[in-house]
Amino acid sequence: TMGVAIPHLIVDLGITAVAAQWLTTAFMLTMAVVIPISGFLLQRFTTRQVFLAAMTLFSTGTAVAFIAPGFEILLVARVIQASGTAIMMPLLMTTLMTIVPPHARGRMMGRVSIVIALAPAIGPSLSGLILDSLGWH
Numbered sequence: 001t002m003g004v005a006i007p008h009l010i011v012d013l014g015i016t017a018v019a020a021q022w023l024t025t026a027f028m029l030t031m032a033v034v035i036p037i038s039g040f041l042l043q044r045f046t047t048r049q050v051f052l053a054a055m056t057l058f059s060t061g062t063a064v065a066f067i068a069p070g071f072e073i074l075l076v077a078r079v080i081q082a083s084g085t086a087i088m089m090p091l092l093m094t095t096l097m098t099i100v101p102p103h104a105r106g107r108m109m110g111r112v113s114i115v116i117a118l119a120p121a122i123g124p125s126l127s128g129l130i131l132d133s134l135g136w137h
Contacts, residue, residue, distance in 0.1 A: 001127040002027075008136050013071045026075055027082040034086035041087065042094055050091055058084030 006020045013020075041050050061081030068074040092112065100108045 001123040004124045004127040005131060005136055008131050009071075009074075012136055013074075015071050019071060023075060023078050027078045027085075030079045030082035031086040031089075034083050035090060038087045038090045042091065047091070047095060047098075050087060054084045054087035054091060056084070057081070057087065060084075 002024045006017070006023070009015065009023070010017055010020050038050070041053075045053075058081055061077045061079070061084060064080060065074055065077035068077055093109075096108055096112065097105065
C-alpha cells in the first residue's frame, strides 16, 4: 500500500524519496522489535486486554496519520500503527490455536493464510483508488 502512496507523499509533503522510504522502513523495524515482545504480553495479560491494546494502537496510529500535518508526525503515526499490527499478528495465531479444535486448525490456518496472501494483491489497487479519490490523508 505504501509503495503506491510514496510518490504522492513525496510531492505533497515536499520530501525526498529516501525520507519517504522511512515510512515503510520504520514500520518494518517497529514490527521486528514488537513481534517478539508480543509473546511476553500474551503471557502477562488476557487475550482481550492484548487485543484491545493492539486495536487501540493501530486505530490511534491511523487517526494520527489522518491529521498529520507533515512528515514527522506521519512517521510517528506509522510507528504507532506498526506497534498495533505487530501485536495483532501473533495474537491472531495464538487465538486460532486456542479456540479452534485441533482437527480443524489446518483448514482454519489455510483460510487465514489466504486472506493474508491476498492483501499484497488487493492493497495497491485499493491504495491507488483511495489516493486518487480522497488524497493521502
